[in-house]
Amino acid sequence: MQKNVYSIVLSSDVIAAIDRLAYSNGTSRSNMINQILAEYVSYTTPEKRLGDIFKRAVELIEDTEQLQLMLRPSDTMLSLKSALRYKYNPTVRYSVELYKNSEALGELRVSLRTQSSGLIYYIDSFFRLWQRTEERQLENSPSSERAEGRYSRLLKCPECKDGDLLGEAIVSYVGLMDRCMKLFFACVGQETSVEDKIDKLYAEYKKSNTLL
Numbered sequence: 001m002q003k004n005v006y007s008i009v010l011s012s013d014v015i016a017a018i019d020r021l022a023y024s025n026g027t028s029r030s031n032m033i034n035q036i037l038a039e040y041v042s043y044t045t046p047e048k049r050l051g052d053i054f055k056r057a058v059e060l061i062e063d064t065e066q067l068q069l070m071l072r073p074s075d076t077m078l079s080l081k082s083a084l085r086y087k088y089n090p091t092v093r094y095s096v097e098l099y100k101n102s103e104a105l106g107e108l109r110v111s112l113r114t115q116s117s118g119l120i121y122y123i124d125s126f127f128r129l130w131q132r133t134e135e136r137q138l139e140n141s142p143s144s145e146r147a148e149g150r151y152s153r154l155l156k157c158p159e160c161k162d163g164d165l166l167g168e169a170i171v172s173y174v175g176l177m178d179r180c181m182k183l184f185f186a187c188v189g190q191e192t193s194v195e196d197k198i199d200k201l202y203a204e205y206k207k208s209n210t211l212l
Helices: 012-024 029-040 046-062 117-137 163-186 191-208
Strands: 077-083 091-098 104-112 144-147 150-156
Touching (some): 029 046, 046 091, 046 163, 104 117, 104 163, 117 144, 117 191, 163 191
Antiparallel strands (some): 091 104, 104 150
């Protein structure tokens, strides 16, 4: 959304109230005024849309023990973590960044912080398996990349603009990936059979989750 500079005259008391509101919401005066005016004229700004998506996502995550919220690094990013039941209980980090103005909804990044060559080998094996699964399951599989112990995937922008539904879709997708990853590590050494199980889980997920 294009932004321009406008000159308006406001009372000092109004500005003081806006500044207090902006501070409590962790945003700037200009952005706060933009949000207030957008709400008044019933216009959904990109910032409001992202806020609605994350608000719903946080509500769902707080109701489950599978994923844990981490500190929000910015108003466009949500960070989660999950513990793997494997040697040393390594922590997997999920980072969802949403774009304000882009053809894509955002990007999911997954990483496993470890120095263990064995763990890196297995997590990279899972990421390869996940890419193969999505190539089979999706007509147009999203762009994704792998690096040592890391994975990233674009979240395509669906026609749906409802913040609640998009928040639910993001949590559902991350939850599926996390469950499949834990299943993979529980079946280390049985890669062929676990790939079939993950394929079935993904197919079941697709029946009620089509947005992403």
